[in-house]
Amino acid sequence: MFPQIRPQDIADILIMTFLLYQLYSWFKNSKALQVVLGLLFLGVIYFVTKSFGLFMTSWILQELGTVLLVLLIVVFQTEIRQALYRLSLLRNLFEHQESVVRLDxxxxxxxxxxxxxxxxxxxxxxxxxxxxxxxxxxxxxxxxxxxxxxxxxxxxxxxxxxxxxxxxxxxxxxxxxxxxxxxxxxxxxxxxxxxxxxxxxxxxxxxxxxxxxxxxxxxxxxxxxxxxxxxxxxxxxxxxxxxxxxPLSREEQRVGVFKRLFSNFWPKVAIFCVVVVSWLLITYRQGEILTVTAPVTFHNLPDNLTLTRSFPDEVDLQLKSFSNLVASPKNLDIVVDLDLSKAKEGNNNIPISKDLIRLPPGVVVVNLDRSLVRVTVEKKQPKPPTRKR
Missing domain, CATH: 3.40.1700.10 (DNA integrity scanning protein, DisA, N-terminal domain)
Known part of the structure; x- marks a missing residue:
């Protein structure tokens, strides 16, 4: 069963395809690409050994990957700086624009x-x-x-x-x-x-x-x-x-954009397929629904009122995770925080909506076991005046 595709997922795939193709174009003729491919191969071996329970090999590869990442940054700092410069879409706004001199x-x-x-x-x-x-x-x-x-x-x-x-x-x-x-x-x-x-x-x-x-x-x-x-x-x-x-004319720029879009067609298709497969592997947990119990808390209670009783103290939430990169809802510190600014003396029914529950991106509320919390508030008793001796 394929995961449900959202507009955010399409944008996610297209952005990663663009970034990976740019990295491939910049480094394809340099030693940096060979090093990156070697690191990717070690990453594949790490995930395979970890999934098969080869703890010693996976631990060594994990520690080695951290060291290699630091060495990669040190050795290829010039290439990395150049790549970051190419990614800077706002560089033309901050660089000094000198007058264009026509070359003969x-x-x-x-x-x-x-x-x-x-x-x-x-x-x-x-x-x-x-x-x-x-x-x-x-x-x-x-x-x-x-x-x-x-x-x-x-x-x-x-x-x-x-x-x-x-x-x-x-x-x-x-x-x-x-x-x-x-x-x-x-x-x-x-x-x-x-x-x-x-x-x-x-x-x-x-x-x-x-x-x-x-x-x-x-x-x-x-x-x-x-x-x-x-x-x-x-x-x-x-x-x-x-x-x-x-500089090109507008018509030439349009033709240039069309050519750039379909130039190197097969490398672009290959990178797109790699990104799609990676997205499917990452989002294979999409659709998994877990029930989590969250405590009920309150805020913005008027100063002249005091909270005496509330029911229930906890609410069961059904949460849906969209990605394997997101932490499991069971490991999240989820709280249902209700606003009591409009509470009045006596019994109040405070509605619970999904918007009141703060969740990390990639996790949504599917269902609530309750839609109301019953709250009882009373007026604060004035403090007795202190006697002067």
Whole structure:
């Protein structure tokens, strides 16, 4: 019997699918994904051993998991910081919005192929939405417009800044002679040198667009999202950079949203199925109804009245749990707290409603054995005056 699906459950599944796919997209070409998969495998072994009563193995894995989680945070703190930055939907509201400077991408594309024809290596990083401060090391600060003559002079052999990468930020050359993180992927071809590995390493960890000019072959390549694409002409490089760096029109943004929704279709379907199966395992206890006895308490009794008698002192509640992650209703400290602000002298029938019972999310009241509590209140007797001696 499948659990009853609420609108909150659909939102829960969709949110977790989105978050897991984002984590997969960010870490799929890095060592962090392999470590996360290893931890997930250990987690599966832990739950299996615990369910079969292998206490020693499950205890060791539980203690080991705590230590590995701390090590994971320490070792991959840069990747975690970058992922949290990507998740920040409000970052554009707090970051300083600088004026957009139009790049002459046509001149830059011609310069890149001119350097390739002369067998002069070059590495140019174009920062897009994500900050690169934590990924780029060293570098000589600059603040210049991007021009063909400047790029050529920087990468000319013998120039003190030619060994490294150039960072283009907000339409201007911000740094030169930068060091980039190298790719550790085993799929990188052996004939690619340090420049190409640096371009792939940065593109695996960010959304930057990196142009690489090979010194040996004279090829001009574009690295994006962990992939390396060889440009066949200046026009192709100009078109690709324009689509990546220039703002899109509304119609192009709509097409882009549609493409992003259905791109990488099968990984998205696989992650969605994993989330659905996990949700079913977590909510298998949905529909279980337990009877819990809760004491009756009172508040807001007028100052001139005193409570003399109440019946009953306890109420039986039938509670329904929606998730295995929620503590069992038997372990909850549940109280029926009634408001006596409208009580009058004599006998009062105080109604009990489900809204008066405070429960954690995922637990609801199905039924009450009583709908009224009989309360007797009397006026307080005035204190006798004290005699002065």
């Amino acid at each position: 991408l046509l001149e830059f594309s011609a310069t890149a192929f001119s350097l390739g024809s002369q067998r002069i290596g070059a590495l140019v990083v174009f920062q897009r939405e994500e900050l690169l401060d934590d990924l780029i090391l060293h570098g000589v600060p600059m603040d210049s417009l991007v021009s063909g003559s400047l790029v050529t002079s920087i990468f000319m052999p013998g120039s003190p800044l030619h060994d490294g990468a150039v960072l283009v930020k907000d339409g201007r050359v911000a740094l030169a002679s930068c060091h980039l993180p190298l790719s550790v992927s085993a799929d990188v071809p052996q004939h690619l040198g340090t420049r190409h590995r640096a371009a792939l390493g940065l593109s695996e960890r960010s959304d930057a667009a990196i142009v690489v000019v090979s010194e040996e072959r004279g090829e001009v390549s574009l690295s994006l999202q962990g992939n390396l694409e060889v440009m066949s002409s200046q026009a192709q490089l100009h078109e690709r950079l324009t689509s990546l760096l220039q």
